[in-house]
Amino acid sequence: MIKKSLVPLALGGFGIGMTEFVMMGILPDLAADLHISIPRAGALISAYALGVVxxxxxxxxxxxxxxxxxxxxxxxxxFTVFNALSACSPGFAMLLLCRFLSGLPHGAFFGVGAIVASRLADEGRAAAAMATMFSGLTLANVAGVPLGTWVGHHLSWRYAFVMVAAVGLLTVASLRKWVPELAARPSAGWRRDLAIFRRAELWLALGITAIGTGGFFAWFSYIAPLLTRMTGFAPDTLPWIMTLVGIGMTCGVQLGGRLADRMSAPRAVGFLLVSMMLLLGANGVFATNQAAMLVLAFATGANALALGPPIQILLIQNAKGAEMLGSSLGQSGFNIGNAAGAFLGGVPLALGYSYAAPQWVAATMAGIGCVLTALMLARQRRLRRSA
Known part of the structure; x- marks a missing residue:
């Protein structure tokens, strides 16, 4: 049974997941309304991600x-204020700024929330508690993102951000009511906390997070035009397909929590990145096959969110003495991947290639993540032999 004190963290994750991922579903409608190209509208995804970083x-x-x-x-x-302002933005420039500002508290919320979840968790269940927080993000993709995509397509993309702001207010109320007062842990100071950046393992973990998960975002950023213009799905089916992706994410984050509690974090991450690379490549191969793309939508979403808990554990393990800072870096890494994936995935589109082309960019990024994970495992083996 889920602890009531973890529910506000999951609810916050729901709002954050919705505002981050609904943009992928409403991208064609937003671009048409603002009279800009889809690759230019993709900058709104990158702006939010840079705000998180x-x-x-x-x-x-x-x-x-x-x-x-x-x-x-x-x-x-x-988070609530800047998403409300996004709904009111009169044009692209203002929306771009609001997306950046609304991204600022995203990673910080997950970073602090992960530490809070671990402090509230039962013995040996820290990764599972973090998975509960991340489950809000996945449930956003089951319910919030499809609903926001439907509203954005049939009414206005602005109402999607109004919905996000409402979730933000609800989260504030539940935090006040259900999260217990926890004492702040003593900090060595901002400058001393920054000493964790001298550790090679932390940089490897950040590289794995940013580049490896960037493959997922190169796929997900352009999923709407891929499925409608390449695979041949009608625009009205997108909310249902986004629901399928979200169901996969919900299953995946629970799998990731179990893997991180039962095996070493680097091994769990390595296994999941190899499977991610294969799935992203399959999206390129089967881009015109509707049945295959439905299966891949579920599997790719599941694989991507399964990476969340073990990567979070990996970063905390390599940030001893400044765990809250290390935990927050997970979302920075994810959203460097978000920005890089959206940008690099858009390059072949801007050059005139088909919407299958970003899938090969995506698979390459996941493959680089595999290499970095192998380097971390090799380094750990050398350190154990020399100890």
């Missing part, structure tokens, strides 16, 4: 000495 370590560093509950409430208030 900047905000995660900066906000966590500034507020590490504050009680976690107060910090989480503050992050959700910022």
């Amino acid at each position: 900047v905000g995660a370590p900066t906000l966590v560093g500034m507020l590490a000495a504050q009680p976690p509950k107060r910090v989480l409430i503050g992050f959700m208030l910022l």
Whole structure:
């Protein structure tokens, strides 16, 4: 049974997942409404991701000495305000700025939330508790993203952001009611916390996160035009396919939590990145086959979110003494991957290639993540032999 104190973390994850991923579903409608190309509209995905990259370590560093509950409430208030402003944006430039600002509290919320979840978890269940928080993100893809995609297609993309702001307000209320007061852990200070960046293992973990998961985002950023213009699905079927992706994510995050509690984090990450590379390649091979693409939509979503818990554990393990900062870096890494995947996946499209082309970019990025994971495992073996 899920602890009530973890529910607000999952609800916050739901709002964050919805605002991040609904953009992929409404991208064609938004581009048409603002009279811009789809590759240019893809910059809105990158802007949000860059906000996460900047905000995660900066906000966590500034507020590490504050009680976690107060910090989480503050992050959700910022998230709510900037998503509400996104709904009101009069044009592309203002929306681009609002997307960047709404991304600032995203990674910081997950970073602090992961530490809070681990402190609330039963013995030996830290990864499972983190998976509960991430399950909100996956449920967003089952319910929130398809609903937002439907609303964006049939009414207006602006209403999708209104829905996100409403979830943000609900999260603030549940944080106040159900999350217990936890004492702030003493910090060695922002400058001393930054000493974790001298560790080669941390940089490898960040590279695995940013480049390896970037493959998923190169696929997911352009999933709407891929399925409608290449595979031949009608636009009205997109919400249902996004639901299928979300169901896969929900199954995957639970699998990832179990793997991270039962085997070493690097091995779990390596296994999942190899399967991710194969799945992304299959998306390119079977891009015109509707039945195959439905199976792959589920499997690719499941594989991607299964990476969340073991990567989070990997970063915390390599940030001893500054675990909250290390935890926040997970979302920075994911969203460097988001920005890089959206950009690199859009390059072949801008050059005139088909919507199957981003899948080969995606598989290559996942493959590089596999190589970095192999390097980490080899380094760990050398350190054990020399100890």
